[in-house]
Amino acid sequence: MNNFREVAAGKKSLKRDYVAIMMWFMGRAIQAAAAVDRAVKKEFVDMPDSFTFALCVMPNGPHMIVGKDQRGFVRYRGWDPAGKKIDLQMKIKNIEAAMLIFTFQESTALATARDRLIVDGEVAHACAIVRILDIVEVYLLPKIFAKLAVKRYPGWSFRRKYLGRVLIYVRTIFGF
Secondary structure, eight states: OTTOOOOOOOOOHHHHHHHHHHHHHHHHHHHHHHHHOHHHHHHHHTSOTTOEEEEEETTTOOEEEEEEOTTSOEEEOOSOOTTOOOSEEEEESSHHHHHHHHTTSSOHHHHHHTTOEEEESOHHHHHHHHHHHHHHHHHHSOHHHHHHHSSSOOOOOHIIIIIHHHHHHHHHHHTO
16 A cells, blocks of 8 residues: 555646736736726725725735725735735635636636635635626626626727727826
C-alpha cells in the first residue's frame, strides 16, 4: 500500500496571472465608469455610504476590491482584503470558473445560474454589482465578445457607446 507517491496539484499560475490582470483592469474600469456613465453612477449612489465590495477567486485569490470613499467617489482599492471592511463579497468557486467568466465564454448571470459564484452580503447589492459589471464589459469589449459576456446587449446610442468607451479606457489606463 505504501508504493504510491503523493502528487501535488498544479498551481495553474498562468491562469491565475491572467485572472489577476483582468480583475485589476476591471476594478480600474469600474472606477472610471462610475465617473463617466450615468447608469453606473446611479447604481453606486443607491448603495450605502462607504460601501465596499470584493470579487475574489477561491480558495486563495486573486481579489478585486472596489468601494465608495467618504466623498461618495468610487475607487479601486486594490487586491488585498486585509484590514478592509467589505460589505459584499462575491466569490468565484475556482480558477476554472473564473477563466470562463474572464475569457467571456460565460456571462456573470449564467455563472451565477450554474452555481459558480457565491455571494456573501445583500442580494440586492450583488444584483447591482452584476449590472455594473455588465455595463463595464459592454464598454470594454468589442460587440462580438460583449454579446457573450452579458445577458442582453444594450441598444445604446453611438455617442454613449463610443465616447464612453474612449473616456473609460483613458481613465482606466491613467487611473483617474
